[in-house]
Amino acid sequence: xxxxxxxxxxxxxxxxxxxxxxxxxxxxxxxxxxxxxxxxxxxxxxxxxxxxxxxxxxxxxxxxxxxxxxxxxxxxxxxxxxxxxxxxxxxxxxxxxxxxxxxxxxxxxxxxxxxxxxxxxxxxxxxxxxxxxxxxxxxxxxxxxxxxxxxxxxxxxxxxxxxxxxxxxxxxxxxxxxxxxxxxxxxxxxxxxxxxxxxxxxxxxxxxxxxxxxxxxxxxxxxxxxxxxxxxxxxxxxxxxxxxxxxxxxxxxxxxxxxxxxxxxxxxxxxxxxxxxxxxxxxxxxxxxxxxxxxxxxxxxxxxxxxxxxxxxxxxxxxxxxxxxxxxxxxxxxxxxxxxxxxxxxxxxxxxxxxxxxxxxxxxxxxxxxxxxxxxxxxxxxxxxx
Amino acid sequence: xxxxxxxxxxxxxxxxxxxxxxxxxxxxxxxxxxxxxxxxxxxxxxxxxxxxxxxxxxxxxxxxxxxxxxxxxxxxxxxxxxxxxxxxxxxxxxxxxxxxxx
Numbered sequence: 348x349x350x351x352x353x354x355x356x357x358x359x360x361x362x363x364x365x366x367x368x369x370x371x372x373x374x375x376x377x378x379x380x381x382x383x384x385x386x387x388x389x390x391x392x393x394x395x396x397x398x399x400x401x402x403x404x405x406x407x408x409x410x411x412x413x414x415x416x417x418x419x420x421x422x423x424x425x426x427x428x429x430x431x432x433x434x435x436x437x438x439x440x441x442x443x444x445x446x447x448x449x450x451x452x453x454x455x456x457x458x459x460x461x462x463x464x465x466x467x468x469x470x471x472x473x474x475x476x477x478x479x480x481x482x483x484x485x486x487x488x489x490x491x492x493x494x495x496x497x498x499x500x501x502x503x504x505x506x507x508x509x510x511x512x513x514x515x516x517x518x519x520x521x522x523x524x525x526x527x528x529x530x531x532x533x534x535x536x537x538x539x540x541x542x543x544x545x546x547x548x549x550x551x552x553x554x555x556x557x558x559x560x561x562x563x564x565x566x567x568x569x570x571x572x573x574x575x576x577x578x579x580x581x582x583x584x585x586x587x588x589x590x591x592x593x594x595x596x597x598x599x600x601x602x603x604x605x606x607x608x609x610x611x612x613x614x615x616x617x618x619x620x621x622x623x624x625x626x627x628x629x630x631x632x633x634x635x636x637x638x639x640x641x642x643x644x645x646x647x648x649x650x651x652x653x654x655x656x657x658x659x660x661x662x663x664x665x666x667x668x669x670x671x672x673x674x675x676x677x678x679x680x681x682x683x684x685x686x687x688x689x690x691x692x693x694x695x696x697x698x699x700x701x702x703x704x705x706x707x708x709x710x711x712x713x714x715x716x717x718x719x720x721x722x723x724x725x726x727x728x729x730x731x732x733x
Numbered sequence: 734x735x736x737x738x739x740x741x742x743x744x745x746x747x748x749x750x751x752x753x754x755x756x757x758x759x760x761x762x763x764x765x766x767x768x769x770x771x772x773x774x775x776x777x778x779x780x781x782x783x784x785x786x787x788x789x790x791x792x793x794x795x796x797x798x799x800x801x802x803x804x805x806x807x808x809x810x811x812x813x814x815x816x817x818x819x820x821x822x823x824x825x826x827x828x829x830x831x832x833x834x835x
Contacts, residue, residue: 551792553755599796603788603824622824639825646795646829670788682785685823723787 373463376405380470391478395471402467406460410450413471447471497529497558504562506535512543514611518731519543520705523724530724531557532669533565537572541612544572547667547728548604548623551643556598564602567591572606580606580619585651588621588644595645602644605637605667609730614659619652625673625688628657629664629696634689659732664696664704671723672708675716683715701731734783736764744775750782755789765797774806781812786820798830809833
């Protein structure tokens with residue numbers, strides 16, 4: 348009787364001691380998990396493996412499975428097909444529904460194990476969430492870098508502002524304000540013999556494709572002016588079309604392009620416009636739009652625009668912009684618009700200096716769009732005659 | 734932008750509603766490519782409820798128009814809203830498209 352009681356007490360004591368040792372082991376295990384070195388890699392697989400490598404010996408785990416394709420298994424013990432396996436599944440739903448299965452062969456998880464498993468599961472779920480944030484940050488950085496590259500490509504293709512025409516009888520202003528996501532706006536100019544040549548255009552689309560095609564287009568326009576200027580602005584647009592139509596068409600893009608020539612001897616201004624707007628001619632206090640007479644390049648091959656011609660007088664102003672001006676929205680969603688642009692040119696044209704006029708136009712569109720992101724590139728050329 | 738596809742006579746009618754810009758071109762392209770995948774080479778696009786269209790969207794319409802013509806079909810633009818009509822006229826793209834008022 349006494350011996351039996353002694354055996355029972357001894358047995359209870361042994362169990363209690365075992366439980367205390369187990370509990371202590373779990374505490375030490377938990378301490379080891381939470382005081383481990385920070386991860387050296389933020390890749391999901393590396394962080395998960397590091398946690399499982401530490402947790403598996405503490406809990407005697409034979410297999411851990413995470414939802415998705417990540418399965419961690421120890422080849423020495425492959426118990427999943429054995430009869431008598433017990434598994435515990437813990438779902439953590441608030442970090443992207445990561446389902447986890449922990450398997451230990453031949454020994455059931457008890458309450459203490461389950462709590463420690465919950466802690467391991469939380470660590471794993473946090474690792475997965477951290478990896479996702481890290482991956483997202485990297486892809487955002489890649490996109491931002493692509494935009495920066497596109498902006499640099501675009502800026503490098505445009506002519507140096509220091510080379511702007513400076514002929515007697517003419518004041519010239521040009522500026523391109525790029526949007527956060529680069530558009531395909533372009534301008535260029537050249538002085539050949541007695542003429543000042545200029546061009547403004549916009550490649551459809553945004554980002555790197557538009558920036559790359561824009562830089563090609565600037566080179567094509569420069570080359571066309573140099574080689575085909577004898578035929579006038581329409582011939583220059585025709586030459587650009589010859590070079591670029593197929594390339595634009597293949598890329599499912601188009602180029603609006605207006606090319607102008609001002610002859611300093613005859614004071615004749617000629618503009619050929621394929622699909623571009625807005626272009627506003629201001630003379631004697633009245634504005635007139637220089638409309639496109641052909642669609643943009645890349646749409647229908649060999650459609651050459653008819654030229655628009657006038658003789659300039661002192662005080663006349665020509666303003667050429669891109670749709671980044673007219674499509675700039677205000678916080679109420681109202682666009683700057685063509686009519687507003689006409690009126691702004693008329694108001695600003697009081698001043699004889701193209702720089703002052705250009706800056707006034709830029710200020711007006713900026714005031715209109717205050718509180719709204721600039722949605723597209725804004726290119727502007729102002730030519731003032733005296 | 735909402736894209737609704739119905740049938741008009743013997744060819745599909747794609748009705749667009751909302752803002753047609755660079756963010757919407759992919760969905761439009763996917764819808765058109767699905768339609769033009771088989772024997773269909775003529776498509777109508779109703780633009781009555783398009784409040785804004787930008788150059789990326791115009792380029793997408795031009796691409797679809799060329800696709801139809803290469804397959805000896807046509808892309809018809811129907812019922813242009815005022816903003817769409819204005820931009821097609823400004824760019825002279827109205828000379829490139831087949832436009833129908835009804």
